[in-house]
Amino acid sequence: MSTLRTRDLVINVPGRPDGYALDMDIEPGQTWGVLGPNGAGKTTLLHTLAGLLPARSGRVLLNESSLAGLKRREIARHIGLVFQERQDSFPATVMETALIGRHPWLSPWESEQGDDQARAQQALALLDVDHLSCRLLNTLSGGERQRVAIATLMTQNPNVWLLDEPTNHLDLHHQVRVMHLLRNQARDGKTIFMCLHDLNLAARWCSHVLLLYTNGDACWGPADAMLESSALEQLYNQKLMTVEADGAPIFVPVSS
Amino acid sequence: MSSSATIRQAYTGSGSVIRSLLVLCIVALLAVLLALALGSVTISPADLLAVIQGEGNALHRTLLWELRLPRTLAAFATGGLLAVAGALMQVLLRNPLADPYVLGLSGGAAVGALLAMLTGMGTLLISGSAFAGAMLATVLVFGLAHGTGSWTPSRLLLTGVVVAAGWGAVITLMLAITPSYKLPGMLYWLMGDVSYARTPWPPLIVLALSIVVVLPLARNLNVLARGPMQAAALGVSVRPLEWTIYILASLLTATAVTTAGSIGFVGLIVPHMLRLVLGNDQRIILPACALAGGTLLVLADTLARTVIAPEQLPVGVITALLGVPTFLYLLHRSR
Numbered sequence: 001m002s003t004l005r006t007r008d009l010v011i012n013v014p015g016r017p018d019g020y021a022l023d024m025d026i027e028p029g030q031t032w033g034v035l036g037p038n039g040a041g042k043t044t045l046l047h048t049l050a051g052l053l054p055a056r057s058g059r060v061l062l063n064e065s066s067l068a069g070l071k072r073r074e075i076a077r078h079i080g081l082v083f084q085e086r087q088d089s090f091p092a093t094v095m096e097t098a099l100i101g102r103h104p105w106l107s108p109w110e111s112e113q114g115d116d117q118a119r120a121q122q123a124l125a126l127l128d129v130d131h132l133s134c135r136l137l138n139t140l141s142g143g144e145r146q147r148v149a150i151a152t153l154m155t156q157n158p159n160v161w162l163l164d165e166p167t168n169h170l171d172l173h174h175q176v177r178v179m180h181l182l183r184n185q186a187r188d189g190k191t192i193f194m195c196l197h198d199l200n201l202a203a204r205w206c207s208h209v210l211l212l213y214t215n216g217d218a219c220w221g222p223a224d225a226m227l228e229s230s231a232l233e234q235l236y237n238q239k240l241m242t243v244e245a246d247g248a249p250i251f252v253p254v255s256s
Numbered sequence: 257m258s259s260s261a262t263i264r265q266a267y268t269g270s271g272s273v274i275r276s277l278l279v280l281c282i283v284a285l286l287a288v289l290l291a292l293a294l295g296s297v298t299i300s301p302a303d304l305l306a307v308i309q310g311e312g313n314a315l316h317r318t319l320l321w322e323l324r325l326p327r328t329l330a331a332f333a334t335g336g337l338l339a340v341a342g343a344l345m346q347v348l349l350r351n352p353l354a355d356p357y358v359l360g361l362s363g364g365a366a367v368g369a370l371l372a373m374l375t376g377m378g379t380l381l382i383s384g385s386a387f388a389g390a391m392l393a394t395v396l397v398f399g400l401a402h403g404t405g406s407w408t409p410s411r412l413l414l415t416g417v418v419v420a421a422g423w424g425a426v427i428t429l430m431l432a433i434t435p436s437y438k439l440p441g442m443l444y445w446l447m448g449d450v451s452y453a454r455t456p457w458p459p460l461i462v463l464a465l466s467i468v469v470v471l472p473l474a475r476n477l478n479v480l481a482r483g484p485m486q487a488a489a490l491g492v493s494v495r496p497l498e499w500t501i502y503i504l505a506s507l508l509t510a511t512a513v514t515t516a517g518s519i520g521f522v523g524l525i526v527p528h529m530l531r532l533v534l535g536n537d538q539r540i541i542l543p544a545c546a547l548a549g550g551t552l553l554v555l556a557d558t559l560a561r562t563v564i565a566p567e568q569l570p571v572g573v574i575t576a577l578l579g580v581p582t583f584l585y586l587l588h589r590s591r
Contacts, residue, residue, distance in 0.1 A: 052488050076491030087483035089350040090536040103479050104491035108472035111539065156490065 001028040001189045002063055002078050002159035004049060009058035010216075011048045013041040019216020021058055026208075028159070031186045032193040033202035033223070036212035037236055042195040043084060045212065046162050049193065050081045062160070076104035080158035082149050084165050084195075088137050094148050095133040098124055101155030116155075123154035126181060128174065142169035150178060161185065163194035167201060179205040203227050204248040211235050227251075273540050280547040284332070287551045291328040291558040292320055296565040330453030331557040331571070332550035333460040334516045335526075339549025340466060341508035342523025343541055347477045348501045349409040352531070355524040356509035359416030362520075363423025364393025365513035370430045370442055379454065382445075383514045390510035393419065398502065448519030448572025450557050462511045466504060467546055473497065474538035481536060519572045521579030522549050528586060 004026040010018045019041070026032055034042050047053040049060055051067040060067040062078055080101075098120035099112050106112065124130040127147040137145060146169045153161060166182070167175045175198075183205055186192045196202050202209055202223065209226040212218050213235060220226065229242045232251060239254040293299045299307070299316055306312035307320050338356070345354045356362065368389020372382040401415040427446070434442060445452065453459075470477075476497055479487045484494045512519070526549040527541060534540050556574040563569060 047485075050489055052485060072488060072493050073491035076489065081489045083486060083489070086486065087350065089483075090347075090352060090481050090531065092481075092536055096535070096537070097482075100479055100482060100490065103475060106475065108475070111475075 002191055003027050004079070004160050004191060004193070005061040006049070007059045007061060009048070009060060010056040011041050011044050012053065012056040013039075013044050013216070016041075016216055018056060019213075020218045022210075022218060022220075024210065024220055026160075026191055026193055028189045028191050029186055030191060030208050031183055031206050032208045032210060033206035034193070034195045034210045034212060035199065035202055035232075035235065037214055040212040040214050041216070042212055043164055046081065046164050046193070046195060050079050050162055051075050052081075073104050076156070076158070078158050079160040079162065080153045080156045082153050082161075082163040082166055084168065086145070086149060091136045091138060093133065094124065094129060094135055094137060094140070095120060097137055097148055098133075098152050098155045101152045101157070104156065119157070120151070120155045123151040124148070126154065127151040128177065143171060143174060146170055147174065147178070150181075159189075160191045161193070163192070165195050165197060167196070167198065175201065199227070199232060199251045200248070203251070204246075276534060276540065277543055277547070280544055280551070284547050284551045284554075287554045287558075288328055288332065291331070291554050292324050294558050294562050295319070295324060296561070326456050327450055327453060327557070328554055329456035329460060330515055331450045331553045333456055333463050334450065334453070334512045334519065334550075335522050335553025335556075336463045336546040336550035337459055337466070337508045337512035337515075338519060338522040338553075339526035339545035340463070340470070340542055341505040341512065342549075343527035343538070343545045344470070344477075344501050344505040344508075345523070346527055347481050347538065348498060348505065349413055350481060350483065351409060351413060352528060353524070354413060355521075356505060357518070357520055357523065358413065358420065359393075359397055360420030360423055361390050361393050361397075361506060361509045362513050362518040363420045363427070364396070365390035365510060366446055366518055367423055367426050367430070368392070369445055369517070370427060370434075373438060373442055373445070374430060374434055379452070387510050387514045390513055391506065393423065394502075394506035394510075444570050445517040446572075447570035448517040448575070449568075449570045450516045450553070450560075451568065452517060453515050459511050459515045462508065463546060463550075466508055467543055469504065470542050471539065473500070474542055477501070477538040478536070481538075517570075517572065519553070519575055521575045521583070522553060525579050525583055525586075526552060528583070532586070 006022045006024045009022040034045065036042050044053060048055050051060065062070065062075070067075065099116060101120070102112055102116045121130060121133070124133055127150055129144055129147045129151060132140060132144060137148065140148070146166070150166060161182070166178055170178060179201055182192050182194070206223045208221065209223045210218060210220040211226060211231065227249060229240050229251065233240050241252045241254050243250045243252065289304065293301065293304050297319060299320065303312055303316055307316050341356045345356055345359065346352055365386040366389070369382050369386035372385035377385070397412070397416045397419050400419065401412040431439065431442065476492050479490050479492050480494065480497060488494050527545050530541055530544050530548055534544060553571065553575070556578065557571045560569040560571045560574050
């Protein structure tokens with residue numbers, strides 16, 4: 001189990017003055033959703049938390065140690081990230097892609113063994129793409145590739161899961177399935193932190209929410225406290241209507 | 257794309273890895289034997305066996321041990337070096353069409369070699385000058401691509417292409433001012449010719465060492481092929497790895513060019529074809545490239561020696577004549 005903390009963290013969004021410093025404690029068992037308009041810095045924040053981008057100021061702490069002082073390989077054993085955009089310049093199968101997740105756990109001379117493959121197989125099955133394991137990635141649909149990416153993270157099996165819009169390209173059924181899987185992972189002690197575009201997914205599945213504003217302002221806290229219609233209207237600069245369904249608020253944009 | 261390329265065995269277990277490498281080994285051995293047997297004087301299999309056992313007539317012995325074997329081994333090493341360098345560059349630039357030649361390394365080597373020939377230096381100095389030229393080209397391309405910002409694959413590729421065009425102009429200029437009696441040697445060098453190789457050992461040793469260095473990095477390269485950010489997220493120190501690969505690929509290319517002049521297409525085609533058959537696991541592709549690249553150049557050189565024997569063609573012409581249509585076909589098939 002790992003806790004991710006930010007201390008006076010200001011992310012480096014090019015051309016933007018310093019925003020509000022983030023002091024978050026992202027604990028095991030919690031599911032965080034980051035909401036904000038385009039260009040608010042959601043992806044930048046995620047990459048900063050993974051140690052891939054330097055912060056403008058402040059620190060990211062993994063448990064008690066500063067991320068900047070850790071080796072990449074060590075970080076990769078604790079923190080995993082599903083990117084919003086992926087490169088596949090070379091053809092690779094779904095299984096090969098999932099097995100890439102074992103990389104931080106293997107020494108240079110080791111190759112993937114039976115239990116690595118079993119892990120990958122299990123992850124692919126949970127994401128409902130195991131029947132595609134021999135297919136080349138570039139022959140899959142966008143939603144299928146998204147699920148393979150999440151299965152790769154699952155094969156990597158880090159304690160902290162960072163996901164950049166994990167429900168992108170997914171149909172309704174698989175959106176629910178993925179969110180369900182993430183919540184189960186949180187219950188098993190993982191730390192989940194994801195960017196979302198869909199307010200209603202955040203309202204239904206997230207325990208905590210971070211609102212990121214275009215000007216760099218931010219506020220965070222438990223989801224029920226944060227998901228106030230007025231705050232969200234200001235966040236997106238869009239009038240909203242709230243209805244209640246299935247025990248969670250549903251936010252609907254009002255036309256005009 | 258054909259269905260066999262669309263569906264591939266999910267994970268190539270170590271058994272099938274060893275099998276495919278074994279097949280490549282056997283094919284390489286057969287190619288070497290063929291190269292030893294064929295030439296302006298054909299040696300029959302029985303005579304070949306006799307010479308290998310230390311018997312046979314003196315002419316055959318001299319022909320084999322002093323002429324054909326060193327040349328064949330040099331061709332094998334050069335082909336292997338070029339193919340491995342190509343495979344490394346392709347992962348580095350995440351572009352299956354990249355090749356050390358595209359980056360202008362051979363241009364720099366050619367300018368170095370021609371300069372040495374123009375001033376009438378000996379063979380050893382020509383080799384040294386070619387090596388220096390290749391390394392200069394490497395530093396130049398990398399330095400320029402680096403510029404003030406970070407270097408991206410497309411920036412490196414573009415810088416390489418432009419610098420290569422510059423080398424091309426310098427080569428043309430040098431050919432234009434060269435006295436005509438020196439021209440044939442220069443042209444042969446430019447087209448690639450294994451007969452320049454005096455001893456096969458330096459390139460063979462470099463090839464063997466490079467495989468030892470690169471194999472523990474191979475899984476890192478698999479991850480790097482998914483993009484630098486993804487690689488970093490999976491624990492790869494991307495920048496040091498990229499530097500290592502670039503320097504290694506440059507050294508391999510420089511060694512190959514120094515051995516046999518500029519031979520094109522091996523670095524482009526061999527990794528590409530192997531990827532279609534074996535997938536893109538660098539742990540298989542890199543040693544396979546060494547074997548298949550070597551085999552290809554041994555066969556091409558045999559062809560170059562025999563097609564209009566006793567005259568010889570530059571081997572670069574053969575690889576280009578084989579390479580261009582093969583490559584266009586592959587490109588066409590892969591859409």
